[in-house]
Structures are given as structure tokens and as C-alpha cells.
Amino acid sequence: MINVYDILETIRMIQDDCLDIRTITMGISLLDCIDSDIDKACEKVYNKITSKAKDLVKVGEQIEKELGIPIINKRISVTPIAIVSAACKCSPVKFAYAMDRAAKDVGVNLIGGYSALVPKGFSDGDIELIKSIPEALANTERVCSSVNIGSTKTGINLDAVKMMGGIIRECAETTVDQACFGAAKLVVFCNAVEDNPFMAGAFHGVGEPECMINVGVSGPGVVRAALRKYPDADITAISDVIKEISYKITRVGQLVGTIASERLGVPFGIVDLSLAPTPAVGDSVAHILEEIGLEKCGTHGTTACLALLNDAVKKGGVMACSRIGGLSGAFIPVSEDAGMIDAAKSGALCIEKLEAMTAVCSVGLDMIVVPGDTPADTLSAIIADEAAIGMVNSKTTAVRIIPAIGKQVGEELDWGGLFGCGPVMPLKKESPSKFINRGGQIPAPLHSLKN
Amino acid sequence: MRAVVTVIGKDTVGILAKVSTKCAELNANVEEVTQSVLQELFAMIMVVDISKLKGDFAQLSDSLTALGEELGVKVHVMHEDIFNCMHHI
Numbered sequence: 001m002i003n004v005y006d007i008l009e010t011i012r013m014i015q016d017d018c019l020d021i022r023t024i025t026m027g028i029s030l031l032d033c034i035d036s037d038i039d040k041a042c043e044k045v046y047n048k049i050t051s052k053a054k055d056l057v058k059v060g061e062q063i064e065k066e067l068g069i070p071i072i073n074k075r076i077s078v079t080p081i082a083i084v085s086a087a088c089k090c091s092p093v094k095f096a097y098a099m100d101r102a103a104k105d106v107g108v109n110l111i112g113g114y115s116a117l118v119p120k121g122f123s124d125g126d127i128e129l130i131k132s133i134p135e136a137l138a139n140t141e142r143v144c145s146s147v148n149i150g151s152t153k154t155g156i157n158l159d160a161v162k163m164m165g166g167i168i169r170e171c172a173e174t175t176v177d178q179a180c181f182g183a184a185k186l187v188v189f190c191n192a193v194e195d196n197p198f199m200a201g202a203f204h205g206v207g208e209p210e211c212m213i214n215v216g217v218s219g220p221g222v223v224r225a226a227l228r229k230y231p232d233a234d235i236t237a238i239s240d241v242i243k244e245i246s247y248k249i250t251r252v253g254q255l256v257g258t259i260a261s262e263r264l265g266v267p268f269g270i271v272d273l274s275l276a277p278t279p280a281v282g283d284s285v286a287h288i289l290e291e292i293g294l295e296k297c298g299t300h301g302t303t304a305c306l307a308l309l310n311d312a313v314k315k316g317g318v319m320a321c322s323r324i325g326g327l328s329g330a331f332i333p334v335s336e337d338a339g340m341i342d343a344a345k346s347g348a349l350c351i352e353k354l355e356a357m358t359a360v361c362s363v364g365l366d367m368i369v370v371p372g373d374t375p376a377d378t379l380s381a382i383i384a385d386e387a388a389i390g391m392v393n394s395k396t397t398a399v400r401i402i403p404a405i406g407k408q409v410g411e412e413l414d415w416g417g418l419f420g421c422g423p424v425m426p427l428k429k430e431s432p433s434k435f436i437n438r439g440g441q442i443p444a445p446l447h448s449l450k451n
Numbered sequence: 452m453r454a455v456v457t458v459i460g461k462d463t464v465g466i467l468a469k470v471s472t473k474c475a476e477l478n479a480n481v482e483e484v485t486q487s488v489l490q491e492l493f494a495m496i497m498v499v500d501i502s503k504l505k506g507d508f509a510q511l512s513d514s515l516t517a518l519g520e521e522l523g524v525k526v527h528v529m530h531e532d533i534f535n536c537m538h539h540i
Binding site (some may be wrong): 066 | 457459485486494496498508509527528529530532534535536538540
């Protein structure tokens with residue numbers, strides 16, 4: 001029987017503490033759309049996306065209404081376009097337009113998969129795709145792009161790292177009128193995962209089935225509210241509280257995914273166990289860390305608190321659902337988290353600390369705004385550092401960094417909505433150019449003699 | 452198949468009557484009612500059978516939410532599954 005206290009707790013979690021399902025993402029394979037004629041291929045891509053996902057938004061809204069829980073985003077991820085477009089032997093930018101049109105017609109707010117996987121080198125199609133990213137992101141509204149430049153098994157493709165520094169700058173430069181938003185739709189990965197439902201880095205890996213539903217949960221506000229009830233508990237008890245509440249959050253993700261998969265007639269893939277913040281008041285991962293006992297996120301102790309949070313979220317979530325995957329962990333996108341924005345503005349949170357934090361939590365340097373005059377080689381070196389953390393620690397890391405063209409430290413970029421606003425964060429001035437321009441491959445790390 | 456209707460807010464005369472009348476109109480059978488003051492809130496929780504509902508879930512939800520606005524209370528209509536999944540292993 002349903003207990004009165006349980007009912008009120010659930011309602012409070014949704015109404016007061018911003019519990020929501022962050023995204024239902026439909027992964028669609030485009031392998032059968034390959035054609036040497038780019039126009040034919042694009043038509044197949046458009047038709048496939050719009051037929052598979054025609055009911056995605058409607059079903060999402062139905063579930064939202066029935067369960068009384070907001071499902072913030074309905075999204076689509078597709079097979080990395082570099083694979084689909086390789087046979088065309090030309091710039092694949094038309095695929096981006098087809099994806100954008102399909103996304104608008106089915107009503108999803110973002111579509112991911114304008115991607116290339118180049119951890120060990122480039123095929124001709126990969127090069128064409130990477131070169132077309134700035135044009136594709138500047139001329140589309142909903143398309144997201146990602147490039148995987150390294151992995152634990154292959155090492156890091158330093159040529160790709162070098163290339164991506166320039167591409168990020170170009171993305172920002174071509175979208176200055178949209179507050180450099182192009183760069184916010186591009187993620188550079190090490191150890192990219194094939195079933196990630198979160199944007200901008202979602203793509204539908206070639207090892208995935210024809211079509212699949214993946215769900216990303218959220219709820220930093222709920223975790224913080226739960227911790228607030230235990231101001232004096234020791235840190236083991238804090239970990240247990242996070243586990244319990246994560247279990248409850250993740251169960252809802254499992255339920256939503258199961259219902260969506262049934263109604264859409266598409267297999268249910270994974271739940272991504274994540275704490276994804278939004279700029280809304282009470283929906284911040286930084287505030288959880290502060291609730292644990294830091295005066296400001298970014299101070300000494302932040303990495304330890306985040307490691308505990310990230311681990312407890314997974315432990316709680318694992319039992320709540322049948323299959324987990326994606327990026328699973330706490331996200332720390334600076335511009336999308338009210339507490340991170342404050343901490344960065346106050347100077348407590350710097351890029352070096354964020355880098356350390358990414359070694360113990362989900363993903364990486366995310367939604368960080370840097371000075372507009374940052375050289376491409378410096379951006380490449382930031383990518384290389386972050387990829388090295390991922391490669392050595394066998395985890396996914398990513399860089400989504402936005403050069404604020406024409407702006408300096410002390411100013412900010414504001415996109416509004418879920419993307420929030422980010423203060424320009426200072427970087428080192430010394431040049432890493434010689435290292436970046438060496439090119440080649442950083443060899444894969446040794447997996448014994450661990451220290 | 453059941454839904455949980457919660458009414459939270461300031462007590463006024465006739466809330467229970469008006470909410471259950473609306474449920475009856477849509478053929479949602481009231482199975483259980485709990486009413487109490489909890490954590491400084493007046494809270495009424497109704498469990499209703501929705502298997503023979505007239506219209507769809509959205510209609511029930513929309514009309515009860517609108518009624519709540521008229522009465523100055525907050526009404527939520529949620530499928531029982533969300534509570535069962537969250538609080539039972």
C-alpha cells in the first residue's frame with residue numbers, strides 16, 4: 001500500500017527540489033542510410049529520423065503528465081555522421097542540415113551525432129567531417145557535434161587534438177552573434193561512450209542496436225535537500241544518505257524508460273545515473289558539495305567531496321535499474337550550475353581545480369568560458385591534459401570549452417535557459433605550442449605497475 | 452490501474468466533496484481517502500481507480516488541476532506507479 005509520507009516525499013522532491021528526468025534520448029542507427037550520392041543519403045537520413053522518432057515527443061509528454069514528473073528534454077542521437085558520410089567523398093555539411101530539419105519536424109530540442117571517432121587516426125571521411133564542424137554548427141540550430149580523440153586502449157591522437165583547438169576557435173568565431181554558442185554544441189572526448197543520452201556529446205555507437213531508448217536522470221536539488229536534514233552526520237552517514245536518495249531518483253528513470261520503450265516499441269537501453277544541474281535555484285551540484293561542508297565549491301577538499309558524491313550516486317543508482325550506462329556520475333558544467341557560476345565568479349573555482357575534479361567525476365571540463373584571445377594551441381593543450389586524465393584513469397573525459405570572442409576575464413557569456421551563463425575564466429599565458437605541433441600519437445598507457 | 456490525487460493547501464469547506472464529484476464525473480472510483488495536517492500542511496490524498504476512466508489520464512489531470520486553482524489549493528494527479536517504483540524494492 002502506498003504510504004502517505006512516501007507520497008508527500010515524492011511530491012516534495014518534484015515540486016520543491018527540482019527532481020526531473022533530464023532526457024529521454026532515442027538512439028537511431030543510420031548505417032542503412034549510407035549512399036555515395038549525398039543528397040540521396042541525406043533524404044534517407046531525414047526519412048529515417050522522422051519515422052523512428054515521430055512519436056517521441058508526444059509519448060514523452062504523455063508520461064510526464066501521467067507520472068507528474070517533468071521530462072525536460074526529448075532528444076535524438078544518431079550514428080556518427082563521419083561513418084555515414086564517408087562514401088560521399090565530400091563535405092558532409094548537408095547531413096547536418098538534414099538532421100536539423102528532422103529534429104525540428106519531430107520537435108526534439110537537440111540532435112547529437114555529427115561526430116567522428118579518431119582515437120588512432122583519421123579516415124578521409126573523418127577529416128571532411130571535422131573540417132565541416134564550424135560551418136555545420138553555425139548554420140544549424142539543434143545539431144550537436146562530438147569528436148573522440150583518444151582512448152585508454154589507443155592512446156591520444158595528438159594530430160586530432162591540435163586540429164580540435166582550431167575547430168573550437170572557429171566554432172566560436174563563426175557564432176559571435178549568438179554569444180559564441182557554436183562552441184557550446186561541440187564536445188571533444190577521450191573514451192567516448194556509445195550510449196550516452198546527454199548532449200552535446202550523444203551519439204549512437206555502431207555497437208548499438210537499430211533503435212534504442214536511453215534515459216538520463218537528474219536531481220541535485222533532491223540530494224542537497226536530503227543532506228540538509230543531517231547537518232552533523234559523519235561522512236559515512238552522508239554517503240549512505242546520498243545512496244538512498246539516488247536509488248529513489250534512479251527508480252523514476254527506470255520507470256520512465258520502461259514506459260517510453262513500451263509505447264514507442266523500441267528496446268530500452270540504459271539509465272544514465274547522473275546528477276545533472278541546471279542554472280535554476282536549488283538544482284546545483286556545487287551546492288551539494290557546499291552542503292557537505294565546503295564554504296565554496298572549488299576550495300581545498302572539493303575533489304574529495306565530489307569523489308564521495310559521485311561514488312555514492314552510482315552505488316545507489318546501480319540497484320535501482322536493470323542496465324546502467326552512458327556517462328553515469330555527477331556533471332560539473334560551470335555555466336549550467338548556479339553554485340559553480342558563483343564559485344567561478346568569486347575566484348574560488350579555477351580551471352586547474354576543475355581539471356582535478358574531472359578525475360573523480362563524470363565527464364570533464366564542461367561549459368567553461370575562456371578569454372576570446374586564447375590561442376588555438378592553448379585550447380588543444382587543455383584538451384590534451386583532459387584526455388590524459390581520461391586515458392590513464394580508464395574513464396570518459398571531455399572538453400566543452402567556449403572562447404568568448406572579444407571578451408576578457410571579468411566579463412561573461414550568457415545564453416539563457418538550460419545553458420546558463422558563464423564568467424570568463426583565466427588561463428595560463430605560457431605557450432604549449434611546441435608540444436602540440438609535434439603531432440603523432442601519445443601511446444596507450446601501461447596497465448600494470450599501477451601507482 | 453490507480454492514480455493518486457493529492458490536494459495540498461489551506462483548508463476550505465467542501466474540498467473533498469468537490470474533488471470527488473469531479474472524479475465521479477470522469478468515472479474515477481475513489482477507493483481511499485486520507486486527510487491530515489502534516490508538516491504544517493493540510494493534505495488530502497485520494498487513491499482513485501482509473502481503469503474505467505471516461506476520457507484519458509490527461510483529461511482527469513487537467514480538470515482536477517483546474518478545480519484546484521478555483522479552490523485555491525494545489526492538486527496533483529499522478530499514476531500510482533511513480534510512488535510504487537520509488538518507495539518499494
